[in-house]
């Protein structure tokens with residue numbers, strides 16, 4: 264099995280001012296192997312080469328939580344985190360590996376993806392993560408999930424406005440949504456500012472960076488929950504993406 268680049272330690276250090284411990288590195292390696300194995304039966308990800316996996320899945324997942332010192336501290340101390348549309352477990356599983364004091368809820372609407380993640384969690388003995396088959400629009404209206412989380416992560420689930428509608432209702436006051444995006448435009452800034460404001464949020468930071476191996480453009484948006492989300496949000500299943508705020 265291809266070794267998942269232990270020589271990346273220096274790049275972790277240079278870019279995130281952090282390095283995985285040996286046991287975290289071993290779990291990253293095991294995660295990579297399990298995903299390659301799972302890909303034989305399920306179409307989980309087209310990213311399978313070790314360098315690409317490292318950069319686009321591991322590094323990218325962790326880069327999203329790295330720039331905010333307050334966020335890192337809260338993950339280290341123990342935060343309640345939800346990852347919406349986690350797919351094969353990104354960014355939630357790498358975050359669960361590095362933030363062992365936090366609880367990570369991994370949500371996806373596709374049962375077969377969640378069944379696969381259940382296997383990953385059990386193989387990696389990741390007891391701080393749990394799974395849920397559901398849609399963001401549904402759990403956003405359920406009292407056991409609405410306004411219950413400190414951090415909501417969302418990567419590659421849609422444009423920023425629906426992502427704001429999926430995540431902000433789930434956050435406690437003061438909580439933070441991290442929306443992982445590729446390219447970004449000024450028009451998107453205007454539309455997400457408007458969406459966030461209607462949902463009780465504010466745009467705290469739009470972080471623009473490139474990935475360390477292929478210089479690919481990335482953006483992460485950080486939305487802070489500053490007021491209660493009005494009861495009519497999130498709207499019914501499908502509406503946030505079909506009729507963005």
Ligand SMILES: C[S@@+](CC[C@H](N)C(=O)[O-])C[C@H]1O[C@@H](n2cnc3c(N)ncnc32)[C@H](O)[C@@H]1O
Nearest residue numbers: 348349350353371372373397398399418419420
């Ligand atoms: C392109 S994949 C991204 C997976 C992962 N976040 C990543 O970055 O590799 C989008 C995932 O979001 C899930 N999804 C889409 N809309 C959703 C919703 N409203 N609620 C929950 N999951 C959703 C899909 O089932 C799919 O697994």
